[in-house]
Each structure stands twice: as C-alpha cells, then as structure tokens.
Amino acid sequence: MVKTRRIAPDAKLEAILQAAEGLFSQQGYSATTIAAIADRAGVAVGTIYRFFPEKSALLRSLHQRVADRMIEAMRIGWQSEPDFAQRFLPMICALFDTAVRDRELLIVLQTARDASPEQFSKAIDKIVTAIRHMYIQGLECGIYRQFDPTIAANIAYGMVEGAMRALMAGKASFPRKVLEDQLATAMSSVFVR
Template sequence: MSSENIPRRKPRQQRGEQRMAAMLDAAAAVFAQSGFDAATMTAIAERSGSSIGALYQYFPNKLALARALREQYGEEMAQGWSALIADAAQLSVAALADRVFDLMIGFFDAHPAYLTLLNATLGYQRNADARQRLRAQLGAALREKKPEMDEAEALRTAKVALQIVKGLNPLYAEASAAERRALVAEFKLALQAYLKLRLHK
C-alpha cells in the first residue's frame, strides 16, 4: 500500500480541541441548569462523557471553565455586533434599536448559561481592545448616518448607546418571562429616543 493510501490519523491537537469543546458545552449546560455556585466539576465531567481526571487536565477548576465560556461568548457576540454594525448606516434609528436588542435576546436564548455567568463573580473582564473596537465600529456607523458628527462625539455617543444596551442584562436575568418582554420594549424605546436625539439633523 502506498503512503498516499494509508488512512491518516486525526491530529492530536484537533482531538484535543474537540474534547475541550465538549467540556465547555457540558459546563454551559450544567451552569444554566444548576447555577455557577451549585455546579460541580464531577457533574460537568459526567455530562461531557469525560473522566474527572481528563477534565482537570484541561481546566483546573470550574472558574477556569466559566472564564473560558465567557471568552467564547464574547467572541461570538462580537461577530454578531460586527455584522449588525455593517448594516447600521442603512437602517432607521427604530430598526437599529430593534436589531440591537433582537441580537441580544437571540444570544441569551441560544446561550442560557450567559446570564448565569454574567451574574457570577468570575473576576473576568473583557479585553479592553475588543471593547474599544466595538465602540469605534458603532461610532463609524453613526457618522455615516450623520456625517457632520465629529469622531469624538460619535465615539461618545456609541459608548452611551452601548451602556444603555448593557443595562438590560442584570434586569433581564432576574425578571420573569412576561416581564422580560416588557423590559426589552422599554430599553428599545430608551435607545431609540437617545439615538434620535443625537442623530437629529
């Protein structure tokens, strides 16, 4: 048999990445179901189909798992924001506010552990460069909507707009399903009103 016909083994690195992804998925499920404080490494190992020893090889404790999930969620959220901001200049203010919060709620629904981890004391802080990049992207989109707005003003407006959006998170986490819908509607109004005022020509 020639070397070309010999089946190639999967690289160890790829297997390791797949195992790590399975562990993170399991951790997310356990955190969402039990909460961060009640979650155990044993439950996470069982859910991922790994031995407890294998789990500890990748993550020394559940805090490390939680921080890795927050990092992963931050990257996914950043991709969603980038796609939305690319469309921002073509959207009305009302449509932009709707899309912003629809993106957030869609993310919460797809990642139920996100709000659990958001309210846990993880000592985690998102990369400052990533935060600044997001603000700059939104600021640039706002300047496309109002070209006479200077760069500093656009960046300030973007910071305030993003802080309004961020303000939903703790209230949403503690609210009932019905109250969550009402809260989202209120935050959409708040963001619409602010952006309409700042973008008024």
C-alpha cells in the first residue's frame, strides 16, 4: 500500500493564493485559468473550487491579501517616525515600496476594481479604516486638525491612491522620491495644525 501525504487545508489555500498571485501578475486575469492555478499550486481543480466558487472570488481574496500587505507597510512606516507631524513621508515610502513590489498584481486588481468597484469595496474599506485609526492617533495627540476621521481617511486615501496609480502606470511626471516628498507635504499641509 502506498501512503499519500495529506496537505493541510491552510497549506493548500496558501499554495492556491501564491499560484494565483504569480499567474495573475505574469499573465493577467483573463489569460489565467483555474486549471493553470491548480497546476502551479499542486492541487486538483476541484480543490480550488472548495475554497473559491469562481475565479473572481479568488481575485477578491487576493485583493484582501494585498490590502493587508499595504496596511502592514503603512503601519510600519507610520510607527517608524516618533513625530506625528512627520509620519506621512515614511508611511508613503513604505506604501510605495509595497506598490512597486506588487506592481503587476496591483494593475490587474485595479483593472478589476475599476470594472466592478462594489465587489472590491471590502479591501478598500480596510485600508481606509487603517488610515482612520492612524489619523485618530494624531488627533488625540493634538497634532492634526479637527476633521471627521472618516472623511480625513477618505481624503488621505484618495491622495495616496491617485499618486500610486500614476507611479505604477509610469505616468508620474516626477521621479518617485519627488512624488513621495510632494505627497507627504500636501498631506501635512491638509492635516497637520
């Protein structure tokens, strides 16, 4: 009798997500098949469907995963600077580092999100909520202007996301460092007292 090694469900899910992330980044969403993802992940096609009812659900899951990476990068950048008035630049730099590393996947995710924004709103909401918590910290220290934290977080998200799109599309009219500095200065002028 041949013994087969069972792979834990968490390990299968991680293999599927890594395979999908790689293939979507390399080939794009439309050109990537569930069969190709299964092959790269080393699982059966049916295993993928146990976790994700369709390919778009897998893409939404990756969007959540990338949002989590971005939130972690923002948090690390944010906490690296003790002066709340100066925290925007390290946060933006850390976020842009993540965006550059995940560039191809983010382009796929942005295209999907632009086509169907309601399906991807949870990931955006997570990012905005993280920014909101950061803003509240600055409010509590008396460093930031008294704006509604949710509105402030949405304004900050819009500023960063617009600059990030330009950077990833290669349409930024300035070098990355200049864009980071200008964005941090703009955010400081809006939010810092």
